[in-house]
Amino acid sequence: MRHYHKLGLVAEPERDSSGYRRYGSGELLQLVQVRTLAVAGVPLAEIGPMLGAGAEQFGAALADGDRALLPDRACAILDRMPGLGFSPDYVAAQREALVLARALVPEGFDGFLTQLEHGLGDPEYIDLTKRGREAETWEPDDPRIEELATAMANRYLANPALLGDHSSLQAWAKASAQYKLINNHREGHAPISARLIALTETKLRSAGVPVPHR
Numbered sequence: 001m002r003h004y005h006k007l008g009l010v011a012e013p014e015r016d017s018s019g020y021r022r023y024g025s026g027e028l029l030q031l032v033q034v035r036t037l038a039v040a041g042v043p044l045a046e047i048g049p050m051l052g053a054g055a056e057q058f059g060a061a062l063a064d065g066d067r068a069l070l071p072d073r074a075c076a077i078l079d080r081m082p083g084l085g086f087s088p089d090y091v092a093a094q095r096e097a098l099v100l101a102r103a104l105v106p107e108g109f110d111g112f113l114t115q116l117e118h119g120l121g122d123p124e125y126i127d128l129t130k131r132g133r134e135a136e137t138w139e140p141d142d143p144r145i146e147e148l149a150t151a152m153a154n155r156y157l158a159n160p161a162l163l164g165d166h167s168s169l170q171a172w173a174k175a176s177a178q179y180k181l182i183n184n185h186r187e188g189h190a191p192i193s194a195r196l197i198a199l200t201e202t203k204l205r206s207a208g209v210p211v212p213h214r
């Protein structure tokens with residue numbers, strides 16, 4: 001890590017009062033990318049310009065593209081999303097979340113993939129997810145945000161497979177810090193979505209679902 005900081009490949013975060021570096025999801029995502037490229041044989045001196053590249057440019061540096069970062073099953077999920085009407089920005093955000101989840105909570109990764117597969121097979125869930133993206137254009141005090149959170153929580157409760165199985169929920173419940181990092185990734189770019197997720201999770205906890213705290 002110190003070597004990566006010295007080369008400017010991974011930004012060095014601020015230290016806390018105890019002197020420890022406080023890494024966020026952005027730095028961790030960069031670390032995974034740097035390690036992947038380095039292991040693939042890309043010289044460290046050539047990695048820097050690739051980190052800010054889009055998925056296509058990053059993948060072009062590797063023979064297998066996304067498959068250098070994610071297993072085939074995860075790549076298949078990402079490949080389905082554009083055909084279901086999800087925007088490139090949404091797919092990119094999901095790709096980053098998957099990379100972080102695989103690195104930070106490997107024991108819960110397969111369960112996470114199963115949740116996504118169930119979600120992509122649920123038309124009502126897909127519609128609610130798209131509405132969540134559209135909510136970014138709403139005012140922060142728009143009452144539709146609360147209504148949408150209620151609808152999303154109700155959909156999860158009506159289709160429990162969307163929440164994951166018991167072992168998956170247990171894995172994420174034990175990794176609340178990692179869950180927070182993954183769930184808050186890109187939060188600054190999507191504040192309404194972050195609020196929507198928080199409201200939905202609160203409603204699920206009220207119904208007895210063991211959702212980790214953000």
